[in-house]
Amino acid sequence: MSKLTISQLEQYLSKAAWILKGPVDASDFKVYIFPLLFFKRLSDVYDEETATALEESDNDKEYAALPENHRFNIPEGCHWKEVRATTTNVGQALEQAFRGIEEANQEKLYGIFGDAQWSNKNKLSDRLLTDLIEHFSMHTLSNESVDPDMLGNAYEYLIKHFADLTNKKAGEFYTPRSVVHLLGLILDPKPGDTVYDPACGTGGMLLECVDHLKDTGADYRTLKLYGQEKNLTSSSIARMNMFLHGIEDFQIARGDTLKTPMFFEGDALKKFDCVIANPPFSLKDWGAENWGNDPYGRNIAGVPPKGNGDMAWVQHMISSMNESGSMTVVLPHGALFRKGAEGKIRQALLEQDLIEAVIGVGPNIFYGTQLAACVMVFKKNKSVDKKGKVLFIDGADQVRVGRAQNFLEKEHVKQLYEWYQGNAEVENYVHVATLEEIQENGYNLNIPLYVEKIIEDNLPSVEEATRDLKQAWQASQEAEERFKSILNKFIQ
Secondary structure (H helix, E strand, O other), rough: OOOOOHHHHHHHHHHHHHHOOOOOOHHHHHHHHHHHHHHHHHHHHHHHHHHHHHHEEEEEEHHHHHHHOOOOOOOOOOOOOHHOOOOOOHHHHHHHHHHHHHHHHHHHOOOOOOOOOOOOOOOHHHHHHHHHHHHHHOOOOOOOOOHHHHHHEEEEEEEEHHHHOOOOOOOOOOHHHHHHHHHHHHHOOOOEEEEOOOOOOOOOHHHHHHHHHHOOOHHHHHHHEEEOOOOHHHHHHHHHHHHHOOOEEEEEEOOOOOOOOOEEHHHHHHHEEEEEOOOOEEEEEEOOHHHHOOOOOOOOOOOOOOOOOHHHHHHHHHOEEEEEEEEEEEEEEHHHHHOOOOHHHHHHHHHHHOOOEEEOOOOOOOOOOOOOOEEEEOOOOOHHHOOOOEEEEOOOOEOOOOOOOOOHHHHHHHHHHHHHOOOOOOOOOEEEEHHHHHOOOOOOOOHHOOOOOOOOOOOHHHHHHHHHHHHHHHHHHHHHHHHHHHHHHHHH
């Protein structure tokens, strides 16, 4: 059996979105497509495991049904084929199948299918759901038919597709893959590391850390992945995403990270080797009222403004690093220079020597927003050559300019990473600043204060400009005369 290609899988998922178009808003496509994709995958893998067990046992059906022959259990009445055979109240049949699978696999799959109203016939008629199920039935999604990585990559293609369709804000839904890749390169997780994303969305940054180890030929299966996400749909999709990529050692918790963090060791916050995130920019209702006496001890540098949670995220992430931990985070540029409470927090973090690098990325590269962003790198224990210093990188022109949106391409990511790795002065682009220098600037981390752009003065003199203008005018007159001559020939 030949395996499905990435192109076939992308078309497969895009067609599912097309079937939903009309009754369902594009922003809700993910709510329905991903649970169905996951349901089909579970059913096909279960069938594949059953077939293997039957072959091993000379067609012993009781043996093939034993739990030890399966990664998960699909109870009677909850298999894809059984729902497919349903012709009326299809949505209700789906809901019953989803709940049945979740209850039979509480440790691994409880709540994974989300809370979509499948039985709402005003939105999802029996005919529409039947068409959707028949479409998904076109392909077998077993391990033999499709690699987990391939299915996961097609899945991410569709996530980006949804971001394009709905013009969702990046912090709410999708961070461009190139930005995620840059954060993963800088973070550089090692085999056996614990990796934490406190605003994990659909799990893309955690999976980037997996891909990073794959790219280096290291054993990615030793990574331990942790994520928390407030949105129910996104947290469910993150768990599906892990399974679809073949990842088993992970924990995705649902909840408001700043108000109710979910990962602990004893009475204290759990500490991680690597922390990575693109948290929601400038979150307003983030829980400022409890931060002054934070029960989790995260106010290590002060209380952020009531209407802006950027520095709350930063402090939470720092508090989640172990003593040798590293952290990469995407923040709006304003976090670098806003005064007041945020200015005091920056000062405290700098005095603790936690900030290793500030990298400015180009404008308009995030979906749904034209805001320029930056990447900040934090280390609990900087290398000796980096202590008392901060690396500033101006990557504003490292983009491909598009009509409606700019793009951070592979070569741009490579260049930014090389500058980060080099940790040395590069005229117009990189500066290594001392803490004394930053102190002189009032602990303002705005990149132009440190990376001076040298503009070469190549303007012509007045005489040269006048001469060029005369030559251009003469050339235009000659061209006009030639055009008139050609036109007259046609008229005659």
